[in-house]
Amino acid sequence: xxxxxxxxxxxxxxxxxxxxxxxxxxxxxxxxxxxxxxxxxxxxxxxxxxxxxxxxxxxxxxxxxxxxxxxxxxxxxxxxxxxxxxxxxxxxxxxxxxxxxxxxxxxxxxxxxxxxxxxxxxxxxxxxxxxxxxxxxxxxxxxxxxxxxxxxxxxxxxxxxxxxxxxxxxxxxxxxxxxxxxxxxxxxxxxxxxxxxxxxxxxxxxxxxxxxxxxxxxxxxxxxxxx
Numbered sequence: 001x002x003x004x005x006x007x008x009x010x011x012x013x014x015x016x017x018x019x020x021x022x023x024x025x026x027x028x029x030x031x032x033x034x035x036x037x038x039x040x041x042x043x044x045x046x047x048x049x050x051x052x053x054x055x056x057x058x059x060x061x062x063x064x065x066x067x068x069x070x071x072x073x074x075x076x077x078x079x080x081x082x083x084x085x086x087x088x089x090x091x092x093x094x095x096x097x098x099x100x101x102x103x104x105x106x107x108x109x110x111x112x113x114x115x116x117x118x119x120x121x122x123x124x125x126x127x128x129x130x131x132x133x134x135x136x137x138x139x140x141x142x143x144x145x146x147x148x149x150x151x152x153x154x155x156x157x158x159x160x161x162x163x164x165x166x167x168x169x170x171x172x173x174x175x176x177x178x179x180x181x182x183x184x185x186x187x188x189x190x191x192x193x194x195x196x197x198x199x200x201x202x203x204x205x206x207x208x209x210x211x212x213x214x215x216x217x218x219x220x221x222x223x224x225x226x227x
Contacts, residue, residue, distance in 0.1 A: 030162025
């Protein structure tokens with residue numbers, strides 16, 4: 001009989017402990033955004049040549065690329081801020097000709113990336129490129145050198161946003177919250193403003209400078225409601 005009573009008491013204690021362990025959880029997402037004026041621009045540009053003779057084509061491409069780089073260096077751009085991002089030689093056939101007379105047509109592409117630490121010089125640099133052999137500009141990407149600091153600040157705002165939501169929901173039940181877990185949902189610098197133009201077709205190159213660069217961050221957090 002005593003064993004039965006002890007077993008019942010043990011079961012009641014376990015049940016009570018389990019009941020006490022049961023908590024109401026709140027899962028929320030938070031968003032944070034930080035805005036800053038861009039202080040850096042990355043220009044993607046290149047030289048592209050097409051022709052039937054590969055050797056002179058490569059030579060002409062190299063000369064045009066060297067001319068553009070030399071002009072940038074003379075303007076004050078540091079050599080370390082210019083680098084080749086892609087060099088490609090491909091061929092196709094001139095399908096305007098009859099099949100038996102079709103000749104190979106080669107295309108040589110030499111592409112570069114240039115980092116400017118003064119966004120006010122974007123227009124000036126594009127003009128230099130235009131006048132010194134560059135015939136394609138793939139885009140201008142405006143960014144910030146403070147990306148790491150912005151990310152951390154955006155994450156902080158995202159967490160506070162998530163906690164605020166959880167506290168609001170718990171308040172409806174007359175309770176408070178305690179954090180159980182939080183995970184980063186990622187971050188994204190935006191908008192990255194691009195300018196694209198075919199220098200062979202347009203001499204009046206538009207330049208778009210954004211007022212600000214935004215960094216967005218998100219978190220997912222789990223809270224428990226407490227008295």
